[in-house]
Amino acid sequence: MENENRRFLEKYFPVASFIAAIIGPKCEVVVHDISDPEHSIIFIENGYISGRKVGDASTDLVLKILKSEAYHEEQFIANYKASGKFGQSFRSSTYFIKNDSNELVGLLCLNIDVTHMEVAAEWVQHILQGGPNPYITPPADEAPKEEKQATEYLQGNADDLLQHMILSVVGKITIPPDRLSPQEKIEIVRELNELGVFLLKGGVSQVAVALSISEPTVYRYLQKLK
Structure with a gap:
């Protein structure tokens, strides 16, 4: 079955090259095989942009997609x-690659580097608007609204990914982990589980270290969440 899925995903390699050739050298295009999150990248064009290569791990967003099974509702996120x-x-944008049985087997991801575009856009906006007027207060209903959408961190190996995801949750805590109550630690494990941290092989051991608990305790907390 794995070989069959691999052959199915290989059909998307020329599509990835085609997209990268059209958009240009600032566009990275990746094909992920979701069966192996620690080494999910099986094809990449313009990988120098993010510093990733074939054999590198999934991203935090990929794991979250797999855990939430959002692909049942959508064909892509853009x-x-x-x-x-x-x-x-x-x-960035991600297309959900499904086999003939409508099962998710991979992802086709586009990552366009807009770093310099953002700097240029900010400069143009400043020139056009001339800066804020201290004598004019904009109406409350004109205040910019926070845009709620997916975000992603593009990294290389699975260890880097785990450290980033764990820090994104544990880093919000203002007291040392060893002073947290068991219930507080369970809530942290729940949040990390929803992010897909435990889909990676080293997830349990790294979370145990971060929370100053044993690996069996992490497994016990996960059982309580079911």
């Missing part, structure tokens, strides 16, 4: 924000 380990900003 134009969300992503960031790179070199500080870049990306406009």
Whole structure:
């Protein structure tokens, strides 16, 4: 079955090259095989943009998609924000690759580096608007609305991905992990589980270290969440 899925995904390699050739050298195009999250990248064009290569891991968003099974409702997600380990900003989109049985087997991802575009756009906007007027207060209903959409962090190996995802949750805590109550730790494990952290092989051990608990305790917390 794995070989069959691999052959199915290989049909998308020329499509990825085609897209990258059209959009240009600032567009990275990736094909993921979801059967192996630690080494899901099986094809990549313009990988120098994010520093990733074939054999590298999934992203935090890919794991979240797999955990939430959002692909049942949608065929793709488009134009969300992503960031790179070199500080870049990306406009990204992901297409859900499904086999003839409508089962998700892979992802086709586009990551367009818009870092310089954002700087240029900010400069143009400043020139056109001339800066804020201190004597004019904009109406409350004209205040910019926060855009709620998917975000993604583009990194290389699975260890980097795990550290980033765990820090995104544990880093919000203002007290040392060893002073957290069991219920507070369960809530953290629940949040990490929803992000897909435990889809990666090293997830349990790294979470155990981050929360100052044993691996069996992490498994016990996960059982309580079912």
